[in-house]
Amino acid sequence: MNFASDNVVGASRPVLEALLAANDGSQTAYGADAFSARGEAMLADVFEHEVTVFLVGTGTGANALALSAITPPWGAVFCHAESHVLDDECGAPEMFTAGAKLVGIPGVGGKMAAADLVATLERFPRGLVKAVQPSALSISQVTEAGTLYTLDEIATLSRIARDLGIRVHLDGARFANAMVALGCSAADMTWRAGVDVVTFGATKNGCLACEAVVFFDKALAADFQFRRKRGGHTLSKGRLLGAQLVGYLGNDHWIANARHANLMASVLAGGLAGIPGVRLAWPTQANEVFAVMPPAVDEAIRAAGFRGAPWSSLSLPPGFEIGGDRFVRFVTSWATQADDIAGLIAAAGRA
Amino acid sequence: MNFASDNVVGASRPVLEALLAANDGSQTAYGADAFSARGEAMLADVFEHEVTVFLVGTGTGANALALSAITPPWGAVFCHAESHVLDDECGAPEMFTAGAKLVGIPGVGGKMAAADLVATLERFPRGLVKAVQPSALSISQVTEAGTLYTLDEIATLSRIARDLGIRVHLDGARFANAMVALGCSAADMTWRAGVDVVTFGATKNGCLACEAVVFFDKALAADFQFRRKRGGHTLSKGRLLGAQLVGYLGNDHWIANARHANLMASVLAGGLAGIPGVRLAWPTQANEVFAVMPPAVDEAIRAAGFRGAPWSSLSLPPGFEIGGDRFVRFVTSWATQADDIAGLIAAAGRA
């Protein structure tokens, strides 16, 4: 069983069925179809706010486009030093913003501390011509370390940014996992906490390829249709995206998927943590388990047919050393079976 | 019935079924899945050539990425004055090439004449520092006017380009329709005629979102994986693209789809041409009919529930005037029903 990521599985059943149900008949192209319209309306309900939504097929596309809407070419985007936008998108934000600079802020557990954000911002005074201009703050929720910002933490970071005229982006590749884990609403985690634009990820949590860029202020989105088009991210058969979103959001399916994934991760984390010699690099707060294990445990897990992703990080807790151990990420998803979790734990325990 | 485009319909059955069949189980992410691999292998058979293939979700993404692989930021891309890359992609080629210039060459029926290409190239001497450098030729097949280049014409244009060190791109958004209409092989229409890189479109002809960028020389594709990634065009669940391609190419399904669409267009063209006052702007050679009609005919067609796309063009034949008539494009697809064609013709004839 493959726990390397939550994108190694396909779509969940209701998403697939929505796709099938949307296939017949003609629909206006380029995002003006009935399914996209319905999905967008559903997002307004989800967020309890008027929203301007743009559906795209990838998280990298969504993030880069979202950042480009709030960052000029001479802007700075402040983000965690190991964030996806900085480390894992091969420079897409730089491409879509036409050259903005991503400023990484280190922090334990994938989280940016408010004090560190403040200190960093002091190095970028607005109007200093030789320096890029402070423009955007990008927060990942769930973080790259599988941890969560509290609502207060998001609100604090956002306030620091907004007070300086900096817009706030939330990279919600695992939005549902975070929301469910916090037991909050989508509104609480976004606009109520000062977020301007969200990458609302659906791909990892049950879709095949569907991410929504969600704006709460349509003025920010004024040019977005042109950005999306010239980025090649406007699907001609927009129903593919719209239908997935409808299937995903309908009947709280997305919430159920995320609850399941989080539960599986929680069980896995608990099981692994109980095995002598196994440590968790960070607490498991959503659907990712970061385990540091003796090589024998890692080998036993592999031998039993389970696969995680070898990991490394600069944001381990102070004093936490990998040493001779192995650092592995395990990600659960809507498709994870309890039996597989049990099997993995058992295999690890036998080592 | 909506004839505005061939992207107003969904996926054909075998494509959907391939998608469903690919859904279960885990697959490595980011295009390293078994379905993408199989689809790419099938393309090697289709093209009778070793190919390097990159699957993406949109034609605009595919074209812009393909051009960026053969055009530096200071390069010129020569294309028809009304080509999709020039007119209909909101500047995507400029974005992905980081600023190259698209040089439009007028020509009747959406086709570039060899003499006009030669004359244009003379204005762009290589090494003249103040001018953008001749880098790429982009040919659309099927053209924007629904017409076709003969194999000889493609070969001639390619030879002119290659003799000057210019690479050749073929925008095959309707690749299958063209190939079937010419009765040639995919190889004949591409590398045998001097084409370096192809946008092999599958979306319009039966998929939901699947385009393949196909290189015949892998050296040209050396950096393409980075280009695709930073463009946000590398799907995490690559099986979505791979499975569609497998379903599309299997059992010559794509050829059957294209044959059907072309046949429907042929019947429609014949029927409309027989109605007094109706003229065809250009011959119907693939799956598009460009009709110039008295308003009454247009109204009758609309009243009967049929929808085309109002059109305009700078590449009408010399002396061909629209005058008080209406210019409408009708596009057929794999999903077009013969009854609908008959109904449209009948409605037009009643006017």
Place this chain on the structure above:
Amino acid sequence: MNFASDNVVGASRPVLEALLAANDGSQTAYGADAFSARGEAMLADVFEHEVTVFLVGTGTGANALALSAITPPWGAVFCHAESHVLDDECGAPEMFTAGAKLVGIPGVGGKMAAADLVATLERFPRGLVKAVQPSALSISQVTEAGTLYTLDEIATLSRIARDLGIRVHLDGARFANAMVALGCSAADMTWRAGVDVVTFGATKNGCLACEAVVFFDKALAADFQFRRKRGGHTLSKGRLLGAQLVGYLGNDHWIANARHANLMASVLAGGLAGIPGVRLAWPTQANEVFAVMPPAVDEAIRAAGFRGAPWSSLSLPPGFEIGGDRFVRFVTSWATQADDIAGLIAAAGRA
């Protein structure tokens, strides 16, 4: 004597002297020096308007920066089909705008006709997502053909643009030559005629390297300091630019220079036109003479040590054929000697 261009000579004496006079002592760097401030204030007087001015060292830099301030990456810049921004800047406008498209409009004598601008704009409806958005109009004055727009013509083109929300740029590489020839004020030729931003060229008319980007609405210039800096066009020792400008504008020196150059061209044009077999492609309205000559005349001129620039153009008057003749551009400048003009005419006449 070299008549190939007006950039083959150095600086005129008052400009050099201003440069020398500015050399001693310390000045704040990066354009905040006293000379730049004074030059900018002088431009406010010249234009009889509050201006926001940015000095740079090249016309290509000035044009590309100016266009980038009024054109988004998905914008279209409308300009003459043989304009400098389109043909002679190796894609600088595309680079600085991050990918905008320059749409060339043909026209006799380097001039865009109002009707042709209107017809072109109709092809770019605002809000059509697949197309680049109408953003800027760029007019060259003096044109690439050495001709002039009348004030009414500029006003008409500007009005067409502004009514559609399109900003107007004037490429004044030979601003002084045009102004003097029209006998108008700088204000008449710019903001009074609807121009938003000017490339005020001083290099060709007496400086070594000095171009001013002049805005009449400072809101348009809000981000320009960052654009100039990241383009590498903010000189550390800004006095180099400021001092040239002060020397150039002081005592109407720039006007005297332009008058002289225009007069020389006028004499040359008259002289050449009187020689059997010699034709002028376009009327000489400023400081450029475009002569079409029998080869023998061209050879005689060369043999006498005079050098022009071999030329070609797509905007010759209808019916005007080069045939077996030679097409040569002669440009006069502040440094041109009457004796040289006489010598050139005499040489041509002897042929």
Place this chain on the structure above:
Amino acid sequence: MNFASDNVVGASRPVLEALLAANDGSQTAYGADAFSARGEAMLADVFEHEVTVFLVGTGTGANALALSAITPPWGAVFCHAESHVLDDECGAPEMFTAGAKLVGIPGVGGKMAAADLVATLERFPRGLVKAVQPSALSISQVTEAGTLYTLDEIATLSRIARDLGIRVHLDGARFANAMVALGCSAADMTWRAGVDVVTFGATKNGCLACEAVVFFDKALAADFQFRRKRGGHTLSKGRLLGAQLVGYLGNDHWIANARHANLMASVLAGGLAGIPGVRLAWPTQANEVFAVMPPAVDEAIRAAGFRGAPWSSLSLPPGFEIGGDRFVRFVTSWATQADDIAGLIAAAGRA
């Protein structure tokens, strides 16, 4: 007296005289003039190597262009965390490379340690598609802290880079100051130490605006003329740059200027260090003094009419605290007078 930077003064006499001497007569435009040719030939002598040279007017332009020649849009440039290319160019390298990422490596005294470079490079494995690709190393010599890399240090850093296929750029904004201080040749400090391309700064050390981008392998420079042109950095009257360079390099004038500036800094550093309470943040190795002073000393210096630049840095030595003191940079130049140095020291000493 203004010690805020070495760009607050004008040009030294021989440079001005060369400029004057080059003013008369006609010269081919766009860098093909005799003075540029001569200056470029002189650089070949200076570097004892065949060189391909491109003159431009600003250091930011030179650096950004140089980096763009060795870094693709998806590349990473490794540089010190406080380097000029990273902090002080408003994103110019990102603009000219079309989106590359600058990766800052912290290090005491503005210097990157070899071990830190190695550790950083390990995070950027070549071929990892989601990450930007290791492409360039940029070293500043003199550093941002006024310190110097030894020749061995440059060679070591270069070797680390080159072994991984990474090209090496040296930002020599204060090239002469560094070379003179090290007592080495230009060749020793560049190609003999593994450097591929140099920004050879002349502006700060006696010119008004003249920087040379110097390549030792002309293959790397193959496209540079197009890059320079579209960046707007090709001066039409290239003699302006060429003549300055000729005056600068002739008679070892540049070396004399640098020696003088360094000597002045050395005297200033010694004087300030002898004043109770004054500390030097880093050793003065070229023409910059970074002093940390009690406020009273700073006030006394200002009151006496001397001006430095308030400073801050992340690369202070471990344990070095600014506390309640003031951190000020003083830069000397070819124009600095010994009397002014004495006066500044005396003023400080009186506090």
